[in-house]
Amino acid sequence: MKARPGSKRNMDRQWLPLNALRAFEAAGQHLSFTSAANSLTVAQSAVSRHVIVLEKFLGTALFERRPQQLALTDAGRHLLPVVTKSFDRIDQALGEIVAERGTPKRGLRVSLPPTFAHQLAIPILRDFRAERPELALEIVSKPAGEAEGEVDLAIVYSEPRVxxxxxxxxxxxxxxxxxxxxxxxxxxxxxxxxxxxxxLLHVKLDDRPRHHMWELFTRSIGRPDLPVGRGLVFDTAQLAAQYALSGDGLALVDPLLFRDEIAAGRLVQPFDLRLANGYGYYLTTSPEDLDNEAVALFRSWLIRRFSALENAASPPA
Structure with a gap:
């Protein structure tokens, strides 16, 4: 009898239902057996049958079958990113071996918040490549939650959390x-x-009122009476700063992200005042990925890069 998940396998992976996992991964990405079958160039019935086999194997449903679309169950949401990441790594390793003729170039997919990606990704890519040419970075510019399962590391904009x-x-x-x-x-x-x-230019933040940060700022200067509800609202700090660059509006943003615009005189900082709003940029890594040498190298390099910052006005070189 083949070993079931959770039993002692002694590195014997014959129990892994690889075809069923491929079918599940495609169905989970498309949330449709038909679209999954098209992407795999197989019959729709084959994909459905493989998923049913996998569900019986695991003893739990992976999808809710709805009239027009599939929906992942909790078990399906747990399994999908793991399967996707595993297949991505296999695909990447095979491609690297073919491309480099036996000398694979290790690669990392890194998710960055949109403003961080647009303002700092280029110097990060340039400097990291200069120091570690054997590692290739692929930048994904989308929120970490949307990129879960697709990336090796992520930089997130967040309050401190567990x-x-x-x-x-x-x-x-x-x-x-x-x-x-x-x-x-x-x-x-x-x-x-x-x-x-x-x-006033506002940057949307979670589910807080649009003028939340400006309210904090006016309180910090001792003028909570100032009206701050007017102005435009943007999804990212980059868009707010871009609007300010057009010659109109006051953007309340982190100057570290716009050091080039400040150095060139396109944006100015009228007051030497800073508001600590409790948010920061964190590198998030899955504990099991710390055994990945490429992940560990990039993590330590990035931490060193930003550890020299004495304050937000001292950007990395």
């Missing part, structure tokens, strides 16, 4: 006002009048 993963703090966010030089009045501006007279 998870099953390992979280390494890269830096805590410090917000300040950035705007176009055209917005600056002559002479030394008064911060209360400056905020009251400008169009």
């Amino acid at each position: 998870t099953d993963n390992i979280l390494d703090l890269l830096w805590m966010e410090r917000l300040t006002i950035l705007c176009s030089p055209a917005m600056l009045p002559s002479g030394t501006p008064d911060i209360a009048n400056f905020v009251a007279g400008g169009d």
Whole structure:
């Protein structure tokens, strides 16, 4: 009798239902047996049969069969990212062997928040390649939750939290006002009048009110009475800063992410004030991936890169 999951297998993987796992992975990605069959160039009945075999093997349902679409059960959601990552690594390793003629080049898929990816990914890629040319990075610019199962590591924008993963703090966010030089009045501006007279640019944050950060900022300068409900709302800090670059609006963002725009004079920081809002950028790694040498190398390199930051105004070289 073949070993079942959880039993002692002594490295004997004959029990692994690989064809059924391929069918499940395709169905889980498409949430459709028909689309999964098309992607695998097999009959729809074959995919459905393989999934049923896998469900019987595991003793639990992996999908809810709905009239128009499949939906993953809790067991299916647990299994899908693991299967996808495993197949990705096999596919990557085989491709590297073929491409490099027996000298595989190890690769890593890294998920970055959109603003972080657009503002810092290029120097990170450039410098890491210079130091570790044997490792290839693939950047995925989407929230970590959406990329789960597709990537080896992720940088997340978050408050401190407890998870099953390992979280390494890269830096805590410090917000300040950035705007176009055209917005600056002559002479030394008064911060209360400056905020009251400008169009405020908001960055959407979780389910909090859109003006949450500006409220924190006005409290920090002792002017909680200032109205901050007006202005535009953006999904990312990059879009808010881009709007400010057009010559209008006050963006409350982390200057570390926009150091190039500040250095070039396209954005200016009118006041030497920083707001610690409790959020930071964390590198998140699955504990089982620490045995992966490429993951460990990139993790230690990235931590060293940002550990030299004494404050948010001192960006990495």
